[in-house]
Amino acid sequence: MASNTIKFEKLPDRLPPSNTVGWMAWVKTNLFGSISNTLITLLVFYLIFLYIPPFIEWAFINANFSGSDRSVCDENKAGACWTFVKVRFDQLLFGLYFATNPDQMWRPIIAFIGFFGLLIPLMIDKTPHKKWLLITLLTIFPVFFLLIVRGGVFGIPDSDPSQWGGLLLTFTLAFVGIILALPLGILLALGRRSKMPVVKSFSIIYIEFWRGTPLITILFMASVMLPLFFPSGVEFDKVVRAMIGITLFQSAYTAEAVRGGLQAIDKGQSEASMALGMGYWQQTIFIILPQALKISIPSIVNTFIALFKDTSLVSIIGLLDLLKIAQNSSRSLDWNGYDIEAYMFAGIVFWIFCFGMSMYSQRLEKKLDTDRRE
Amino acid sequence: MTNNQAETMNDDSTIISISKLNKWYGNFHALKDIDLSVNKTEKIVICGPSGSGKSTLIRCINRLEVHQEGSIIVDGVELNDDVKHINEIRSEVGMVFQHFNLFPHLTVLENCTLAPIWVRKKSRNEANHMAMELLEKVRIPDQADKYPGQLSGGQQQRVAIARALCMQPRVMLFDEPTSALDPEMIKEVLETMIELAESGMTMIVVTHEMGFANKVADRIIFMDEGQIVEQNDPETFFNNPESDRTKLFLSQILDH
Numbered sequence: 001m002a003s004n005t006i007k008f009e010k011l012p013d014r015l016p017p018s019n020t021v022g023w024m025a026w027v028k029t030n031l032f033g034s035i036s037n038t039l040i041t042l043l044v045f046y047l048i049f050l051y052i053p054p055f056i057e058w059a060f061i062n063a064n065f066s067g068s069d070r071s072v073c074d075e076n077k078a079g080a081c082w083t084f085v086k087v088r089f090d091q092l093l094f095g096l097y098f099a100t101n102p103d104q105m106w107r108p109i110i111a112f113i114g115f116f117g118l119l120i121p122l123m124i125d126k127t128p129h130k131k132w133l134l135i136t137l138l139t140i141f142p143v144f145f146l147l148i149v150r151g152g153v154f155g156i157p158d159s160d161p162s163q164w165g166g167l168l169l170t171f172t173l174a175f176v177g178i179i180l181a182l183p184l185g186i187l188l189a190l191g192r193r194s195k196m197p198v199v200k201s202f203s204i205i206y207i208e209f210w211r212g213t214p215l216i217t218i219l220f221m222a223s224v225m226l227p228l229f230f231p232s233g234v235e236f237d238k239v240v241r242a243m244i245g246i247t248l249f250q251s252a253y254t255a256e257a258v259r260g261g262l263q264a265i266d267k268g269q270s271e272a273s274m275a276l277g278m279g280y281w282q283q284t285i286f287i288i289l290p291q292a293l294k295i296s297i298p299s300i301v302n303t304f305i306a307l308f309k310d311t312s313l314v315s316i317i318g319l320l321d322l323l324k325i326a327q328n329s330s331r332s333l334d335w336n337g338y339d340i341e342a343y344m345f346a347g348i349v350f351w352i353f354c355f356g357m358s359m360y361s362q363r364l365e366k367k368l369d370t371d372r373r374e
Numbered sequence: 375m376t377n378n379q380a381e382t383m384n385d386d387s388t389i390i391s392i393s394k395l396n397k398w399y400g401n402f403h404a405l406k407d408i409d410l411s412v413n414k415t416e417k418i419v420i421c422g423p424s425g426s427g428k429s430t431l432i433r434c435i436n437r438l439e440v441h442q443e444g445s446i447i448v449d450g451v452e453l454n455d456d457v458k459h460i461n462e463i464r465s466e467v468g469m470v471f472q473h474f475n476l477f478p479h480l481t482v483l484e485n486c487t488l489a490p491i492w493v494r495k496k497s498r499n500e501a502n503h504m505a506m507e508l509l510e511k512v513r514i515p516d517q518a519d520k521y522p523g524q525l526s527g528g529q530q531q532r533v534a535i536a537r538a539l540c541m542q543p544r545v546m547l548f549d550e551p552t553s554a555l556d557p558e559m560i561k562e563v564l565e566t567m568i569e570l571a572e573s574g575m576t577m578i579v580v581t582h583e584m585g586f587a588n589k590v591a592d593r594i595i596f597m598d599e600g601q602i603v604e605q606n607d608p609e610t611f612f613n614n615p616e617s618d619r620t621k622l623f624l625s626q627i628l629d630h
Contacts, residue, residue, distance in 0.1 A: 271438055272475035272534075276489035276541060277465030279457075286488055290479050368479070 070335055084338045085345045088329045092345065095165020095320055104157065107148050108168050114141060115171075123360055125367070138179060145172075161239040165320035167349060172239070173311040173321070177246040178304050184247070185254025186293075190284065192259055203255070210252035216313050218245045223317040242314045246307065253303040261296030262288065294368045301361035305354045322346050387413045389545060389576055390435060395444035397430060397600075404430050405441070406600045412545070417577045419587040422597035423623065428580045431597070432547045435578070436467045449544055465493055468538030472550040474530045476522035482509070482533050483518040486540045494541065501540070508536040512566050528559030532566050539570075546570065548579040584627065588612060596620045 019025055031041045062079030064072050065086065073081035085092065091099035094108045118137040121127040149168070152158035164172070191203030210218070222245030223238060265288055273283040293300070315324035323346045329335055330342035390412040397405035405427050412418060420428045433439040435446060437453055437460045446453040448463045477485050486505035490496045496504075509515045512532040514525075522530055531551055538546060548567065552560045564586050571577055571590045581587065587594050587608060594611040596604045596619070604617045615621050 266473075266475070268471060268473055268475035269477065272469075272471060272477070273489075274438060275436055275464060275467075275469040275471075276537070277461050277493040278489060279461060282492050286492070287477055291477075294479065 081338050081341050084335045084341055092166045094168045097159045097163035111145050111149050161237050165325045167322050170311050170322045174308045176243045177250045177307050180247040181250035181254045184251035186258050188255035189258035207252045207255050210249050215249050215310055216316050218249050219317055250307050257296050257299035257303050261292035264295050265291050297361050297365050305357055389414045389449055391447045393445055395441055397441045404600050415574045415576055417571050417590050417592050419591040420580045420595045426597040427600040428597050429549050432578055436464050466543055467545045468543035469547045470534050470551045472553050474534045478522050481519050486537045490540050505540050508539050512536045527555045528562045531563045545576045550580050
């Protein structure tokens with residue numbers, strides 16, 4: 001028998017044919033693969049050609065950057081009036097209080113520097129002691145922020161939060177909303193899947209109630225009704241009321257995003273951890289949540305991006321967030337008529353931060369993806 | 375000490391004793407009056423057609439399934455609703471699943487050390503040391519820092535065995551450990567299990583691998599319709615089965 005056996009030999013691996021790789025092949029298959037594909041490609045190129053150059057001309061080439069009042073822009077209507085944004089920049093970023101008290105502007109600036117100084121290293125993979133940075137960001141930073149931006153202690157003048165505005169307010173509301181809604185949302189999602197009827201019904205009622213109510217209504221109610229529930233001595237300022245409303249609303253959405261992740265986890269995971277003797281919280285913290293949160297990153301970040309943009313609804317209770325203050329500025333006597341620039345500036349700032357969140361979430365997904373084979 | 379503990383102390387060699395066990399899923403009667411006692415170091419293979427209740431039976435032993443009637447006493451502790459008892463028994467009883475159920479977000483080493491550290495309260499050093507020893511026993515110490523997704527099915531199942539052994543269990547349950555494996559990987563897992571059997575571990579194995587049963591089992595249990603139809607040593611079981619149901623089963627799986 002042995003002498004008749006044919007020896008198995010592995011053939012060497014070869015490269016794919018050259019006309020199926022490289023950019024030429026990509027263009028050919030993806031842009032001009034069929035007649036309809038070719039037509040769509042040509043149409044899109046035509047539209048780009050039609051609209052992009054005039055826009056660039058308006059926004060950059062003919063735009064006004066110099067001067068300190070509207071006279072420059074009024075003389076040259078062919079370009080955008082960025083002078084307006086330049087002159088009103090302090091107001092757009094920090095709101096009325098700090099714009100009218102330029103000597104206090106260092107306070108929000110330091111707060112922003114502190115925030116990004118903590119956040120950016122957290123997003124870089126190689127940073128050491130990330131855990132402590134995160135703890136600082138979540139505990140010490142908010143206190144520091146309150147001390148320095150709100151003031152009223154250590155001889156720092158009190159800045160009335162209802163006079164905060166612009167990006168500062170947008171950021172504060174979004175940060176508080178995100179930081180508080182995530183843990184609340186996780187607990188609610190776990191509660192909704194709990195076997196204990198009371199916990200389960202509470203979570204369902206909570207989630208369905210807040211999810212079914214428009215944020216505008218909630219903000220309005222928080223502003224008008226919340227004071228009624230507390231004894232007359234207790235008063236929250238408008239910003240705190242908005243924070244409470246946003247957090248209650250946001251936690252319901254976050255809960256549903258997290259629940260999606262929890263449902264995707266195979267039952268075998270909790271069985272295996274039970275079989276090893278782990279209790280409910282050990283299973284949840286070490287096995288279930290890390291996997292569930294990883295799966296729900298896209299939908300959690302989706303709700304965060306929505307929240308970041310939704311903060312502009314606080315204008316309904318008289319707070320001047322970035323969008324509202326931009327709008328107001330463009331309607332002031334000094335700059336009446338320059339709405340497009342105002343909205344475009346606000347839009348770009350919103351886009352930068354939302355896109356940043358989106359990019360980071362994609363990186364995080366890739367980093368946490370341990371399922372792939374290598 | 376509870377009464378149950380005192381009762382089982384009488385017979386030193388018994389580690390699991392199940393009596394009059396009944397289990398329903400809704401109205402479906404899944405296990406009917408099961409009596410089974412397992413001695414220390416005994417190797418039991420449970421076989422039978424699908425839906426016969428074999429997996430349900432061993433899953434009752436570590437309370438992955440809740441039984442409604444009868445009693446299960448493991449190592450002197452009775453399984454009931456007391457969470458303390460349940461976790462005590464679970465940390466004494468290791469389990470290996472058909473689909474491995476490794477934790478995909480943890481490395482092989484972390485899979486093995488998580489429960490010893492948090493349930494057994496061992497130091498990280500001690501847990502790492504023991505995990506590496508066991509990974510060497512199942513012959514994959516070089517994969518310790520990889521993630522489960524990077525391993526073959528056979529390797530994953532051997533990690534799962536090592537993970538269960540890291541808790542230093544007194545009994546090991548295997549729920550069809552080779553059914554989800556490619557044919558070429560069944561052998562490496564069975565070999566690991568044979569070595570474990572030779573080391574004196576008490577094992578209850580649900581499997582269709584009759585070669586393994588013949589070689590390792592002290593006793594083979596045949597189940598159908600939620601009942602124990604027959605239990606015998608391998609010699610008698612394969613050559614002189616008592617029940618006609620067993621004969622039919624054996625002819626179905628062996629004759630081809």
